[in-house]
Amino acid sequence: MTSIAVTGHANITDASRPLIGEALVSRLARHPAAELTGLSCLAAGADRVFADAVLAVGARLVAVIPSWDYRERMVDPGHADEFDRLYRAAAEIKVMPYRRTTPDAYAAANRVLLGRADLLIAVWDGGEGGRGGTADVVATAQAHGLPVEIVWPAGSERRDVKRAPRR
Numbered sequence: 001m002t003s004i005a006v007t008g009h010a011n012i013t014d015a016s017r018p019l020i021g022e023a024l025v026s027r028l029a030r031h032p033a034a035e036l037t038g039l040s041c042l043a044a045g046a047d048r049v050f051a052d053a054v055l056a057v058g059a060r061l062v063a064v065i066p067s068w069d070y071r072e073r074m075v076d077p078g079h080a081d082e083f084d085r086l087y088r089a090a091a092e093i094k095v096m097p098y099r100r101t102t103p104d105a106y107a108a109a110n111r112v113l114l115g116r117a118d119l120l121i122a123v124w125d126g127g128e129g130g131r132g133g134t135a136d137v138v139a140t141a142q143a144h145g146l147p148v149e150i151v152w153p154a155g156s157e158r159r160d161v162k163r164a165p166r167r
Contacts, residue, residue, distance in 0.1 A: 002119070003037045003062075004031075005117035006040050007047075011160060012046060012049070013158065019153040024121065025057060037061075037091075040062070044076065046123035062090060062091065063092070065093065065094070067100055067101040096108040096112070121151055122138045122151065123152065
């Protein structure tokens, strides 16, 4: 059995979704579907594209939800149908023991993802970020010896990227 977790940008553009989805399906299809589990927090953007790719290749999806109020507080009402569809499709759902979505809840979800994974796929443009962001999760995985594969196909973009000035 191979378990692959995802981390990635929530703010990928709509035009980037099919590019990233194709790249993810290609990566996941390297593994026999019956022996593959994909782990995702079902966050907007990369997490949901990954979850769709896991289902597209016929693998098992595990949803790791940061808190009990996650859907209510963090899922945009315009994308609730997508979240609900993926949530229902998950073979296993693990909800962190937090009533409210907080940085600690996200950190706990990331620990579960990394702790259960044999590989981390990062849908990442290589940019820096804050605590619990994609760059932080990648660094944590690497520090613990977990293999990381970066997926950022040519033409992929994020919306509203605010970057700190480089020194």
